[in-house]
Amino acid sequence: MHLSESISSGFFFLAPWLVFAPVTGLLINLIFSKSFKFSENMVGAVASLASGAAFIVSALLAYSVSLNHGEAVSVPFAQWIHIGTLQLDWTFRVDSLSTTMMLVVSGVGTLIHIYAIGYMHEDVRFKHEEGRFTRFFLFLNLFIAAMMILVSGDSYMMLFVGWEGVGLCSFLLIGFWFEMDTLARPSWANSNAAKKAFITNRVGDFGFLIAGFLMFWYLGNSFQFDKVFEAAKTAPPEIIVAITLFMLIGVAGKSAQIPLYIWLPDAMAGPTPVSALIHAATMVTAGVYLVTRSAPLYTLVPQAQYIVAMVGAGTALFAATIAVGQYDIKKVLAYSTISQLGFMVAAVGMGAYVAGMFHLITHAFFKALLFLSAGSVILGLERGHHAHAHHAAHDDNGKKKKEGKKKEEHGNHDDHGGVEHGETFDPGDMRNMGGMRKTMPVTFWLYMIGTLALAGIFPFAGFWSKDEILLDASLHFSSVYWQLTIAAFFTAFYMGRQIWMVFFGEARTDAAKHAQESPKVMTLPLVVLAVLSVVGGALNLPFEGFHNLTHWLSHTLGEVEGLPLNVPVAGISTGLALLAILISWFIYGRNPLKVNQPDPLKKPLGFIFTGMENKWFVDEGYFAVIINPFKKISAFLADVIDWRFWHDFVHDTVILGTYNWLSEIALNEYADQKGIDAFANWLGDATQSVSATLRKLQNGFVRSYALSVLLGVVLILGYLIFK
Amino acid sequence: MNTVPVDYYVILSAVLFTIGAMGVLIRRNPLIIFMSIELMLNAANLVFVAYASVFQSFSGQIFVFFVIAVAAAEVAVGLALIVQIFKAKKNINVDELNSLKG
Numbered sequence: 001m002h003l004s005e006s007i008s009s010g011f012f013f014l015a016p017w018l019v020f021a022p023v024t025g026l027l028i029n030l031i032f033s034k035s036f037k038f039s040e041n042m043v044g045a046v047a048s049l050a051s052g053a054a055f056i057v058s059a060l061l062a063y064s065v066s067l068n069h070g071e072a073v074s075v076p077f078a079q080w081i082h083i084g085t086l087q088l089d090w091t092f093r094v095d096s097l098s099t100t101m102m103l104v105v106s107g108v109g110t111l112i113h114i115y116a117i118g119y120m121h122e123d124v125r126f127k128h129e130e131g132r133f134t135r136f137f138l139f140l141n142l143f144i145a146a147m148m149i150l151v152s153g154d155s156y157m158m159l160f161v162g163w164e165g166v167g168l169c170s171f172l173l174i175g176f177w178f179e180m181d182t183l184a185r186p187s188w189a190n191s192n193a194a195k196k197a198f199i200t201n202r203v204g205d206f207g208f209l210i211a212g213f214l215m216f217w218y219l220g221n222s223f224q225f226d227k228v229f230e231a232a233k234t235a236p237p238e239i240i241v242a243i244t245l246f247m248l249i250g251v252a253g254k255s256a257q258i259p260l261y262i263w264l265p266d267a268m269a270g271p272t273p274v275s276a277l278i279h280a281a282t283m284v285t286a287g288v289y290l291v292t293r294s295a296p297l298y299t300l301v302p303q304a305q306y307i308v309a310m311v312g313a314g315t316a317l318f319a320a321t322i323a324v325g326q327y328d329i330k331k332v333l334a335y336s337t338i339s340q341l342g343f344m345v346a347a348v349g350m351g352a353y354v355a356g357m358f359h360l361i362t363h364a365f366f367k368a369l370l371f372l373s374a375g376s377v378i379l380g381l382e383r384g385h386h387a388h389a390h391h392a393a394h395d396d397n398g399k400k401k402k403e404g405k406k407k408e409e410h411g412n413h414d415d416h417g418g419v420e421h422g423e424t425f426d427p428g429d430m431r432n433m434g435g436m437r438k439t440m441p442v443t444f445w446l447y448m449i450g451t452l453a454l455a456g457i458f459p460f461a462g463f464w465s466k467d468e469i470l471l472d473a474s475l476h477f478s479s480v481y482w483q484l485t486i487a488a489f490f491t492a493f494y495m496g497r498q499i500w501m502v503f504f505g506e507a508r509t510d511a512a513k514h515a516q517e518s519p520k521v522m523t524l525p526l527v528v529l530a531v532l533s534v535v536g537g538a539l540n541l542p543f544e545g546f547h548n549l550t551h552w553l554s555h556t557l558g559e560v561e562g563l564p565l566n567v568p569v570a571g572i573s574t575g576l577a578l579l580a581i582l583i584s585w586f587i588y589g590r591n592p593l594k595v596n597q598p599d600p601l602k603k604p605l606g607f608i609f610t611g612m613e614n615k616w617f618v619d620e621g622y623f624a625v626i627i628n629p630f631k632k633i634s635a636f637l638a639d640v641i642d643w644r645f646w647h648d649f650v651h652d653t654v655i656l657g658t659y660n661w662l663s664e665i666a667l668n669e670y671a672d673q674k675g676i677d678a679f680a681n682w683l684g685d686a687t688q689s690v691s692a693t694l695r696k697l698q699n700g701f702v703r704s705y706a707l708s709v710l711l712g713v714v715l716i717l718g719y720l721i722f723k
Numbered sequence: 724m725n726t727v728p729v730d731y732y733v734i735l736s737a738v739l740f741t742i743g744a745m746g747v748l749i750r751r752n753p754l755i756i757f758m759s760i761e762l763m764l765n766a767a768n769l770v771f772v773a774y775a776s777v778f779q780s781f782s783g784q785i786f787v788f789f790v791i792a793v794a795a796a797e798v799a800v801g802l803a804l805i806v807q808i809f810k811a812k813k814n815i816n817v818d819e820l821n822s823l824k825g
Contacts, residue, residue, distance in 0.1 A: 698823070699824050701818060701821055703748055703751075
């Protein structure tokens with residue numbers, strides 16, 4: 001290693017600030033925001049600047065790597081565990097792959113921080129918990145720090161530390177409104193969603209841990225990437241297969257793949273910036289990053305690669321079908337995220353690491369854009385709902401009186417009138433929307449850009465990245481290719497459905513009629529993301545002389561040939577996407593949904609639509625197969641084994657019974673008085689008589705004591721002399 | 724130079740010690756008892772210096788200094804006690820000081 005010289009050229013010494021910049025922001029907000037009475041903007045500015053600083057550091061590191069001709073540099077930072085020959089250090093690995101991830105995480109993360117200032121300002125007020133504003137930004141900064149640890153680690157151990165850190169932040173942020181459900185009614189629904197995410201991730205982490213143990217045991221007693229990859233070259237292939245497949249379990253947990261994807265839709269219980277940052281753009285891509293990082297392992301075992309690719313492709317298709325049947329604007333995007341993650345996992349499974357990373361980057365842009373725009377739509381609707389309710393309350397005093405009781409129950413609805421529409425209004429339900437292109441024009445256009453990018457329409461970013469994956473699949477894995485192509489078709493369809501349902505037609509509720517556009521602090525970051533979603537494809541254009549990302553990543557992943565544009569593949573996918581949007585127009589656009597009208601697909605598709613609407617009953621299946629039997633076993637263990645067997649039988653019957661029986665036999669009155677009492681009395685009498693004898697020695701004459709001392713000395717001396 | 728054999732010192736010391744011990748055991752006047760104790764201490768001192776001179780070592784002599792110092796302290800405390808006892812009892816007969824008897 002020639003570390004010192006590499007570090008001296010460039011900005012590699014800044015690497016620890018990737019983690020410590022967000023941590024500094026966190027600490028400032030944590031320690032000073034209360035005592036110095038930071039305003040909300042101040043808290044948001046500190047957090048955003050901290051994240052922005054991480055972005056600047058990432059950019060400087062990327063620049064340094066390019067100065068260094070793409071050579072990877074390890075920046076040792078701290079010793080962690082040193083036991084004998086085992087040495088686990090916190091070392092930063094700065095190479096083209098990790099800097100790419102850093103740029104995506106901190107770049108998109110900073111934009112979302114800024115957006116969240118505007119979003120959370122209103123969200124905490126709608127939920128009457130203004131004090132929680134700061135907490136949100138603490139968690140966001142913590143997340144950026146943990147994600148940076150993940151992507152910058154030099155060993156699987158540090159990667160795992162970050163992996164768990166982002167899992168924790170995900171848990172904290174999904175359960176941000178832990179005492180309510182998504183409609184702000186008192187309930188444990190949100191905290192249950194957080195628990196579900198955490199526990200499902202634990203299942204995946206278990207796989208990752210097993211992979212880590214196997215790796216440590218068989219691959220050179222190290223977690224360090226280079227050492228592991230070096231040792232893997234001579235290791236038996238079945239070990240590598242086991243390691244990579246256990247790792248796949250971890251990937252399935254974190255990146256929401258079959259069979260562990262079920263937590264991600266529920267994770268939408270978190271505030272929308274969280275959905276955009278953690279559950280779409282960054283954290284869930286950690287699995288894709290892990291496979292890409294472990295490329296030298298996966299490349300050794302094609303059979304494992306095949307399984308990864310099939311899992312990814314299956315997830316892409318399966319989740320896309322569910323997205324068609326969802327009504328919640330964020331749920332559609334959540335299933336879309338799962339589906340797109342499936343694309344990435346399929347890509348890295350096929351060995352198309354660059355294509356997977358490319359899609360990861362563009363997806364971070366357009367899915368963050370879509371989620372944040374959806375957040376803007378939801379808030380716009382909520383504003384409309386409250387404005388309308390306020391309005392109506394002034395108009396109709398009788399109604400207000402009637403609702404007075406309800407208002408008291410709901411507590412602090414003071415300046416919003418508190419008029420309810422019978423049941424709680426759901427601002428995330430697309431059936432409550434409609435015609436919002438007129439009320440929220442900026443958001444509409446941003447959403448359109450995100451949709452076109454996601455649907456893979458030329459020349460938006462998604463077109464290039466998705467096409468690269470499809471092209472790779474068409475060359476190597478035809479089954480993966482067909483699954484992904486159909487998934488792409490569904491993607492365009494459900495996004496078209498969403499656009500028609502949300503933005504076109506007539507407003508289906510008063511709230512949608514009175515929806516208001518979001519402030520600039522929310523729309524400006526969206527504009528940046530929209531620009532990136534349009535031009536993001538330029539990172540890796542499939543033409544001679546471009547392929548920038550391919551060249552850049554080849555320093556880490558080895559030389560890969562940049563594939564030229566394949567017109568039939570691109571044509572088929574784009575044609576299918578356009579066809580899907582056209583069909584969605586026929587169904588949802590031509591005749592807009594009316595109030596209380598069921599989904600027009602419900603009748604013709606019948607049980608298929610019911611399946612899609614209910615997520616193919618996977619959750620119910622898990623409940624039937626795993627959770628309910630588990631609960632039954634627990635109940636059995638608690639009731640029968642613990643309570644009835646141990647408590648009632650062993651303790652009460654056997655031990656207590658034996659004791660009682662023994663007491664009656666051995667401790668009856670006769671034994672007590674004649675045996676134990678007599679012994680105790682004898683003891684007392686004996687003590688008394690002995691002491692009566694002995695007290696005579698204590699006669700009070702000094703001279704007799706002196707005589708005793710003298711005799712004692714004589715005795716001891718005599719013993720010493722004559723022994 | 725003719726030196727006195729060390730045996731003589733030891734015998735003398737033993738005699739002195741015995742006289743002292745007898746005095747402590749037999750006499751009832753605490754002043755006499757104290758004098759007898761001094762006799763015993765000085766018997767020990769005599770052996771110390773005798774052997775110090777035989778072995779040409781200073782440690783025995785140093786012990787003697789300590790013994791003298793401690794004996795002086797002991798006498799100081801003892802005399803004070805005797806004065807107090809006399810104030811209380813108008814009498815210093817040790818055989819009458821038996822209130823600690825069992």
